[in-house]
Amino acid sequence: MTAEHQSSVETKLEVRDLHVWYGRRHAVRGVNFAVADRKTVAFIGATGSGRSAILRALNRLHDLDASARIEGSVKIDGAEVLGAGTDVSALRRRVGMVFGQPATLPLSAFENVVFGLRAKGVSDRAALEEACERTLRRVMLWESVTKSLNLPALSLPVDWQQRICIARVLAVGPEILLFDDPAARLDPVASQVLDDIIFRLRRDFTILVATNDLHQAARLSDLTYYMVDGEIAESGETLAVFNRPTDSRTEDFLAGRAW
């Protein structure tokens, strides 16, 4: 099924006939979509519907999984990224990813934030400190965490860890942000703060969010794609999908009915 929602704004991301297999399981079945620059897209659907598999294909995280296989085309700014010649490290800096479980590294909070910069070869202390402060301010954590920057990040509260992970992604200057159920481990208050952070990031980045939280999807996204069994069952402007779904499966899912 094809979901074309290109506005007059230039297309940032274009996915054509994307298939993902994990061993014999066909997780994503020929998905097509395009996302305009600085638009936010939400992928909703039941667990195992292929939302995360799509996100992981966009920054080639499947390369780390020997059982995963991808076919199709993913283009960013018109350039294919699934090909053999792609600089995967550079791609992952352009397409940053935030996971459901905070992917906190066993380093201090400061080193967590600047990890990507150090991996890129930045060693100037002043530049690292500037990036650390700038990104922690963007995730509304700078004032709270200033005194804990040298503590192991894993010892900090989970919601702080998640924001540190977002700061780490922002520090390397991405263009596209992928959020894979980012509030999965957070309480409702922390989840609300996270929504606020993502809401502010919408102005500057193209964002794709895979989420179980329908309120989050409704609040944050311009477009919503509803996924069933690895296919996009319905897609459209978020308000339209939520208020006037055309597919009965979407309607049942939004109403919390099993079908």
Place this chain on the structure above:
Amino acid sequence: MGVSSAALARESSARVQSSLAGGLTAWLCGVFAIALAAAMIALLARAGWADIATETVNGSQIIPSLEWSLALISLALPLAALVAIGAAVAAAEPALGGRAGRLLNVALRAGPAVPGIVIGIAALAIVTADAQIANAARLHPVLSAALALAALNLPIMSARLRTVFRGVPLVWRVAAAASGATPGVAFARIVMPRAWPGIVAVLLNTAGQMLGETAVIAIVLFATNRAQPPLPVYLWEMVTHGAGPGSTGPVAAAEALVLVVAIAALRLTSRALLGSRRRPQGAPA
């Protein structure tokens, strides 16, 4: 359907009995181990180190034998470690190992199932099959024994090291990769610092294994050579030729314990190192 209170009571009683039996068994084993260790220490103390050190068996003494054992291990261990660490990294880190890593994984799953002595003897057979190599082996018994010891310990050492690397949570590798780190950077900055104590522990464990469980290889190589024998060969000669003239029973028995104590010391050190490799607070499994 409800469960009767009698059935619940029976189940509870069976659980209590089972846990009591398990606890008693563990307690008895613990008492036995402590008693054994105490007996060993008492025996060594009664014999006296001076007597043990001066005991001569078939022209050899225990301290030079122990030194030769350590020299042998100091040659064999780095050789084995170099290859084993490389194999374990390739097997445990798909991003670094690639297809070779996948093949190594299969080999490392099967390797430890083959008794080390079989691999050691195979290594010896290869050495002795060629006349020139066999001659060189006779001329350089320490080097050839070290090579055989290294080959003998490679499979189990590589498998243990792979387990150490795999003990570092996968989510950290994924997080590092998602931040734009190359596999090499992720390995050097995230995996290696967490794996290091485990690597040292495996090396010490292997050293203990080389010291004790690989005596057969040493015996084969040293039986025809009158160089100073390593400790297992010294003990073997004590068994086959009898203790030195004038030796007392406790001294002979205590000499046999020296090997046990040396291995136990290495194992305890490795346990202490593994104990220090605590998972950071909040770290994923």
